[in-house]
Amino acid sequence: MTTKPELMKRMVKGPDGLEFEVDPLRDYYCEAPPTVMPGAYIQIVEDFFNWARSKSLWILGFGTGCGAIEMRPLMTPRFDAYRFGVAWRPTPRQANLFIISGYLSTKTLKRAIRAYEQMQNPKYVIGLGSCTINGGMYWDSYNTIKKLDEYLPVDLYIAGCMPRPEALLAGFEEMKKIIRTGKAEGANQYAENFAWYKANQKRVIHDWDMPDYNW
Amino acid sequence: MDFDWMKIPYAFLTVFIVVNYGFLMGALIQKIGARAGRRHGIPIWQYYLDVIKNYGLRTSITHGVMFYLGPVFRLSGGVGLLLFMPVIYGSYMFSNFSFAGDLILALYFVFFGTLGMALGAGESGHPHAAIGVTRGLQQVSMAELPFAMAVFSVALQYQTLSITEIVAAQQGGMMNWTLFTNPIAVAAAMLAFLGSMMRPPFDVFIAPQEIPIGPPTEYHSSYLALMQTNRAIFPVAKIVIYMNLFFGGAGSWPELFVKVFFLYLFSAFVGVCFPRFRVEQSIRFFLVWAVPLGVLSIMVV
Numbered sequence: 001m002t003t004k005p006e007l008m009k010r011m012v013k014g015p016d017g018l019e020f021e022v023d024p025l026r027d028y029y030c031e032a033p034p035t036v037m038p039g040a041y042i043q044i045v046e047d048f049f050n051w052a053r054s055k056s057l058w059i060l061g062f063g064t065g066c067g068a069i070e071m072r073p074l075m076t077p078r079f080d081a082y083r084f085g086v087a088w089r090p091t092p093r094q095a096n097l098f099i100i101s102g103y104l105s106t107k108t109l110k111r112a113i114r115a116y117e118q119m120q121n122p123k124y125v126i127g128l129g130s131c132t133i134n135g136g137m138y139w140d141s142y143n144t145i146k147k148l149d150e151y152l153p154v155d156l157y158i159a160g161c162m163p164r165p166e167a168l169l170a171g172f173e174e175m176k177k178i179i180r181t182g183k184a185e186g187a188n189q190y191a192e193n194f195a196w197y198k199a200n201q202k203r204v205i206h207d208w209d210m211p212d213y214n215w
Numbered sequence: 216m217d218f219d220w221m222k223i224p225y226a227f228l229t230v231f232i233v234v235n236y237g238f239l240m241g242a243l244i245q246k247i248g249a250r251a252g253r254r255h256g257i258p259i260w261q262y263y264l265d266v267i268k269n270y271g272l273r274t275s276i277t278h279g280v281m282f283y284l285g286p287v288f289r290l291s292g293g294v295g296l297l298l299f300m301p302v303i304y305g306s307y308m309f310s311n312f313s314f315a316g317d318l319i320l321a322l323y324f325v326f327f328g329t330l331g332m333a334l335g336a337g338e339s340g341h342p343h344a345a346i347g348v349t350r351g352l353q354q355v356s357m358a359e360l361p362f363a364m365a366v367f368s369v370a371l372q373y374q375t376l377s378i379t380e381i382v383a384a385q386q387g388g389m390m391n392w393t394l395f396t397n398p399i400a401v402a403a404a405m406l407a408f409l410g411s412m413m414r415p416p417f418d419v420f421i422a423p424q425e426i427p428i429g430p431p432t433e434y435h436s437s438y439l440a441l442m443q444t445n446r447a448i449f450p451v452a453k454i455v456i457y458m459n460l461f462f463g464g465a466g467s468w469p470e471l472f473v474k475v476f477f478l479y480l481f482s483a484f485v486g487v488c489f490p491r492f493r494v495e496q497s498i499r500f501f502l503v504w505a506v507p508l509g510v511l512s513i514m515v516v
Contacts (some may be wrong), residue, residue, distance in 0.1 A: 037273040049271035056261070056268040061423075076251040085261055090423045091343075093435035096272070120435050121274040213277050 004209040034191040039182075046182065053096065053122065054179040057172060060095035061088045064113055065102025066162065067128040070080045073165045086172055092118040097175070100152070102162070103131035103144045106204045109151060113201060116152055117214040121187040124179070126171060127157045136161055150200045153186035164197040225308045226298050228416050232447070232468070233297060237414055237447025238262040246484045251487040262447065266440050275436035278339045286333015286434065286441035292328025293449035296321060302455055303471060304382045304464040318376045322366060323458050325411070328449060329355050339433035347429020350494045351420035357501045358417070364509025365404035369460050371516045372397050378456070382464035392463040400512035401461045405481070406505035408457060410497065412450060412479075414486035417497050420504045432499025 008072035010024040025031065039046040044164055063071065075088070089095040092115040094123035104112060116125065127148045135146035148154050158171040178184045190197060194213075202208055242259045249256025265433035277283060299317050304308035333352055336344035344368045368375055372393070373384045385391045394401050410417045420429045431442060457466060462478070492500060 039273070040271075049267070052264045052267035053273060055264040058265075080249075080254045082249065082257050083255050085264060087257075087260065087421070090428050091432050093433055094431075094439055120276075122272070137410075148492045215430075 004207070023119075025211050030215045031213065032215070033194055033209045033213050034117075034121075034187075036188045036191045047180075049179055050182055054176040055085045057084075057086045057097045057175065058089045058095045059086065059097045059099055059123075060092050060115060060119065061090050062092075062098070062112070063101050064074070064108050064112060065129070065131060065199055067099075067102030067131075070128070070162050070165055070168060071099065071101060075141045076146060076170060079165045079169065081169060083171065084172055092116070093120065095119055096122065097126065098152075099126045099128050100132050100148055101128045101138065103129075103138050103141075104148065105144050107143075109145055109201070110205050110208075110210070112152070114210060114214045117186075119164050122184065123187050124155045124175065124184050125152050125186055126175060127154045128168065128171075130159055130161045133157050133159060145204060151197065151204075153189045153197075155184050155186050226311050229302055229309050229311060230294060230297060233302075233451050234447050235477075236472060237451045238266075240448060240451070240472075243476075244479055245431070247480070248483055252466045258365075262443065264500070268441050268480060269435075269440035270442065272436040275438065278433065279332060281325045281334045281429065282336035282433075282438075283335075284290060285331055286337070286438045286445070288331020288335070289328040290441050290445045290448070292324055292326075292331060293445045293452055295327065295450060296324040297452040297455070299324065300452075301382065302385075303468065304379070304466055305469075309331065311372070313377070313379055315377045317378050318366060318370060318381070321378065321443055321509065322363060325362075325410065325453060325456070326355070326359060326446065331491055334428040336433075341432045341445060343428075343432045344430050347432065351430060354420060354494055354497050355411055356500045358407045358505075360407075361403040361501060361505035361509040362407035362411070364506070364513055365400040365407070366396060366460065368400040368403075368509070368512040368516050369393055372400075378459050382459050385463045389463070394463075395462040399508055399515055402403065403505050403508035403512055404457065404461060406501065408478075409482055409485055410501060410505075411453065412482040414482050414491045416486070416489040418486075419491050419494055422491065445483065450479060451475055459486075 007024045009021065011019055012022045013019050016022075040049060041156050059071075063069075064147055068079070074086070083122065092098075096119060098116055098119065100112060100113075103205060116123070125148075131138055131144070135141070135144065137142045143150060143198040156171060156175050158167055160167055175184070239259060239262075242257055242262050244262075246256040246259065281296070299320050300313045301310040301313040329352060333348045336348040369381060373381050376383060376385075376450060381393075385393060385396075390504055397448070410477070415422075421431075431439065434442060455465075455471070458474045459480060462474055465474055
């Protein structure tokens with residue numbers, strides 16, 4: 001795999017005339033792989049947190065495909081997902097639910113991975129639409145990924161092409177049940193099978209120009 | 216000077232009451248705003264859940280010391296503001312640590328959190344955070360100017376820098392409130408109030424639709440939870456100052472709750488009625504409308 005020139009180690013001249021060495025991947029990023037984060041030591045505390053997490057789903061406002069258009073009506077008076085404790089956050093740092101809305105081209109996959117990795121544990125992924133399950137109508141496309149599950153740990157799929165906003169609301173309720181039972185441990189699953197996920201991701205992303213894990 | 220140790224648990228009690236009131240009132244205002252858009256809006260207990268969830272996140276990453284201290288500064292700005300003024304007039308329990316010159320300290324504390332946030336957001340290294348906090352500081356400093364003038368006007372009017380004495384001077388009926396004895400100062404201060412409440416039309420630096428949410432872009436987990444806690448305390452603390460200076464203070468908790476709610480509602484009403492200003496527009500707005508009022512109020516007194 002070749003590294004892009006801007007990510008190579010090089011000498012840089014600062015504004016004050018001093019020359020110094022820059023190794024972007026080491027200096028600008030943290031390359032430590034993710035670790036499995038255990039829940040709270042006392043089970044009842046963890047259950048309490050899971051209950052709160054299920055009632056406060058913050059979605060990363062990042063639409064990857066045509067499914068993104070089904071998410072917008074949820075903010076409007078007709079569907080009003082805020083009633084269910086669902087809100088949109090514009091930054092991955094604050095979001096804990098990532099909805100891959102529709103087909104995912106390999107170019108967008110790279111951004112999706114970066115965004116997913118910047119979210120904080122525990123984090124959940126919902127695959128919206130048939131495209132995330134088996135490629136859907138893009139089943140023979142050279143440029144989209146077919147099974148989202150091979151690249152990111154998916155907690156829940158909402159099938160359809162496209163699923164209506166009502167289906168999304170039902171999906172949120174289902175997601176809440178999964179979180180409350182403590183089975184939504186996608187982030188830990190990702191950390192456990194990190195090598196497998198990375199190998200899959202690097203198989204389709206040919207110009208890999210970021211560290212292996214984006215903190 | 217002898218210190219009364221019993222004041223410390225009372226101060227904790229004040230903070231506890233204000234945090235809960237702030238969470239519930241914030242959600243209620245959010246619901247009222249949603250009703251204006253014909254939605255139902257968030258459940259009334261949503262803010263508690265958000266805060267618990269954010270405290271319960273398992274990972275958090277840091278960008279340096281100031282990144283830690285940003286939310287801490289912000290929270291201490293809110294709590295400090297609350298603790299150094301008389302929350303309930305005439306109550307020994309809830310007069311907290313107010314003293315003769317607390318008005319000056321309050322003016323300082325209103326700004327303190329924003330400054331802490333600027334340092335923290337700068338350290339996070341995210342361009343959105345830096346731009347957002349620059350815009351925020353510009354606007355808040357501009358909004359602070361008419362407020363400071365109104366405060367000087369009130370201080371001149373009552374010839375004191377103690378909030379307790381200012382409240383005392385306003386007792387004995389509604390017509391004694393600064394609102395009626397010095398309406399120009401109150402008008403200037405209320406315009407400044409809109410500018411610092413982080414609601415439309417003056418919330419361009421923190422709006423999710425603009426540069427993604429501005430200063431707190433990089434903040435997450437417990438950092439964000441601390442800031443959310445402050446979002447409950449700080450508006451209430453600030454409104455309590457306004458209430459004390461201009462609206463006769465409060466003699467009991469229910470009176471405080473009602474007055475603070477209506478003052479908060481004022482900014483929410485303006486928020487749902489008017490579109491968002493860009494920063495240079497809002498600065499011009501304050502310069503053209505609020506600052507002359509502030510100058511005038513000082514001259515009249």
